[in-house]
Amino acid sequence: MIHLIKIDSEFLREVGEIARFTGRFFSEVIKPKQEWEEFINQCFWIGFKTLTLVGITAFIMGLVMTIQSRPTLLEFGAVSMLPAMVSVSLVREIAPVITALICAGKIGSGIGAELGSMRVTEQIDAMEVSGTNPFKYLVVSRVLASTLMVPLLSSLAIAISLYGGYLGVNIRGNVSWHLYWLQSFGALGYGDFIPSLIKTFFFGFAIGIVGCYKGYNSKKGTEGVGRSATSAVIVASLVVFIIDLIAVQVTDLLGLT
Amino acid sequence: MEKIKSIIEVKNLNKSFGSNHVLRDFSMEVVPGESLVILGKSGSGKSVLIKCIINLIVPDSGEIYVLGQNIRELDQDQMDKLRAEVGFLFQSNALYDSMTVRQNLEFPLRRHWTKEMRDLNAQSAVKEALEDVGLGHTIDMMPAELSGGMRKRIALARTLILKPKVILYDEPTTGLDPITAREISELMLQVQEKYKASSIIISHDMNCIRMTSDRVIMLIDGRNYISDTYENLQNVPDPKVREFFD
Numbered sequence: 001m002i003h004l005i006k007i008d009s010e011f012l013r014e015v016g017e018i019a020r021f022t023g024r025f026f027s028e029v030i031k032p033k034q035e036w037e038e039f040i041n042q043c044f045w046i047g048f049k050t051l052t053l054v055g056i057t058a059f060i061m062g063l064v065m066t067i068q069s070r071p072t073l074l075e076f077g078a079v080s081m082l083p084a085m086v087s088v089s090l091v092r093e094i095a096p097v098i099t100a101l102i103c104a105g106k107i108g109s110g111i112g113a114e115l116g117s118m119r120v121t122e123q124i125d126a127m128e129v130s131g132t133n134p135f136k137y138l139v140v141s142r143v144l145a146s147t148l149m150v151p152l153l154s155s156l157a158i159a160i161s162l163y164g165g166y167l168g169v170n171i172r173g174n175v176s177w178h179l180y181w182l183q184s185f186g187a188l189g190y191g192d193f194i195p196s197l198i199k200t201f202f203f204g205f206a207i208g209i210v211g212c213y214k215g216y217n218s219k220k221g222t223e224g225v226g227r228s229a230t231s232a233v234i235v236a237s238l239v240v241f242i243i244d245l246i247a248v249q250v251t252d253l254l255g256l257t
Numbered sequence: 258m259e260k261i262k263s264i265i266e267v268k269n270l271n272k273s274f275g276s277n278h279v280l281r282d283f284s285m286e287v288v289p290g291e292s293l294v295i296l297g298k299s300g301s302g303k304s305v306l307i308k309c310i311i312n313l314i315v316p317d318s319g320e321i322y323v324l325g326q327n328i329r330e331l332d333q334d335q336m337d338k339l340r341a342e343v344g345f346l347f348q349s350n351a352l353y354d355s356m357t358v359r360q361n362l363e364f365p366l367r368r369h370w371t372k373e374m375r376d377l378n379a380q381s382a383v384k385e386a387l388e389d390v391g392l393g394h395t396i397d398m399m400p401a402e403l404s405g406g407m408r409k410r411i412a413l414a415r416t417l418i419l420k421p422k423v424i425l426y427d428e429p430t431t432g433l434d435p436i437t438a439r440e441i442s443e444l445m446l447q448v449q450e451k452y453k454a455s456s457i458i459i460s461h462d463m464n465c466i467r468m469t470s471d472r473v474i475m476l477i478d479g480r481n482y483i484s485d486t487y488e489n490l491q492n493v494p495d496p497k498v499r500e501f502f503d
């Protein structure tokens with residue numbers, strides 16, 4: 001019991017710390033002079049690291065979703081609904097969340113480990129001593145980059161997964177390219193695309209913040225670096241699901257469904 | 258600039274981490290041109306002390322004057338300017354491992370030099386600093402490709418690039434083999450000679466201390482326990498002092 005309470009207060013303390021860290025991010029981001037060069041570097045780095053993985057996974061998800069849904073729809077005699085149904089779930093949920101989880105794994109751990117090792121080898125202190133604000137140089141640029149890149153990657157994932165869906169439909173059935181897109185987009189509206197896009201910005205922001213927070217506050221020693229990287233992935237993935245949950249409630253309340 | 262009496266002055270410094278009282282009323286002074294060694298056991302708070310001097314760690318109480326300025330009263334901009342005059346050689350070198358040697362050396366310039374100054378002079382400044390440490394050929398290498406001794410030299414070159422008035426060395430020879438350690442000590446002497454910088458050297462390498470020190474302060478139990486020349490300290494009978502020599 002006492003153990004549980006201890007874990008709980010540890011958890012609350014961490015939530016408070018992350019909130020403070022986020023507050024510091026906003027107070028630094030509004031100050032003039034951003035590190036644009038580092039921001040561009042980070043955007044490339046994020047894209048480079050995740051592009052293939054996001055592409056392959058999205059393609060497979062599109063394909064598999066279609067193959068899996070087919071028997072159910074067949075039972076109801078609604079196979080013609082297949083493109084519509086699959087594309088709605090891909091756009092709304094599967095593609096953005098899968099992309100965010102991959103990014104939480106790759107970007108979150110990458111940033112956590114990088115900043116963590118910079119912390120323990122005193123590189124962050126060295127930046128401070130040489131007159132560069134390390135929070136701005138390292139944290140702000142990375143958080144902005146992942147906030148921008150995750151939505152881009154998610155949009156790409158949507159396109160690729162829809163293409164995967166097209167191939168999936170055509171394994172058993174015969175739907176022309178034209179008809180597939182007609183049916184997909186017939187079922188999709190702004191109410192599907194816009195909330196999906198908006199939530200990916202939050203995913204990207206959360207992944208960046210959590211990765212940076214874990215790395216920037218890494219504990220001494222190589223063990224500390226490893227722990228920063230792992231817990232960045234775990235916390236970032238969890239936050240992605242929480243945001244997803246909130247997003248679905250908000251879109252529901254706003255009647256965008 | 259008017260002549261200042263002391264390069265660095267520390268008065269009644271206190272710092273604790275939780276219940277761990279690391280520095281207790283620590284006071285000291287560095288006079289112009291002096292090489293002061295601070296000697297103390299591992300974990301005695303040597304790194305904490307010099308990190309307080311450049312405001313990386315904020316002390317609980319006490320006063321610190323660097324080049325005549327009370328660092329508590331400086332805003333961020335003034336602090337950055339002051340830090341440009343103070344070179345800091347980190348215990349773990351702190352080379353940026355995602356950057357080449359050249360980029361490492363240019364990094365301190367981005368804040369303190371204008372774009373035009375950098376375009377005109379950065380190249381030659383980097384070259385000069387690298388040649389000072391005898392490693393001109395490593396300019397396009399990555400830190401990971403260098404040996405421990407070379408990394409230490411590059412880190413020193415990076416602190417030299419802004420031509421500091423005072424250099425703080427955090428255990429410059431720890432973790433190096435005796436021959437390399439000796440080379441680094443000699444290099445420190447050369448640097449002292451060329452740049453006429455004052456320095457604070459943290460060390461427990463007796464060879465290094467003998468070679469580089471004008472005066473030695475022993476940091477024991479968080480206090481400035483004793484301060485004298487290396488030769489005189491050798492003959493102090495106090496067992497706490499003797500420990501370091503035996």
Ligand SMILES: Nc1ncnc2c1ncn2[C@@H]1O[C@H](COP(=O)(O)OP(=O)(O)OP(=O)(O)O)[C@@H](O)[C@H]1O
Binds near residue numbers: 277279297298303348
């Ligand atoms: N950021 C920190 N948070 C908590 N405790 C710290 C922190 N930095 C240092 N300490 C503690 O302060 C004490 C002195 O540390 P310091 O790094 O100054 O030792 P040192 O004299 O430099 O030792 P070494 O020769 O091993 O480098 C240690 O007990 C250390 O645990």
Ligand SMILES: [Mg+2]
Binds near residue numbers: 303304305348427428
């Ligand atoms: Mg130390």
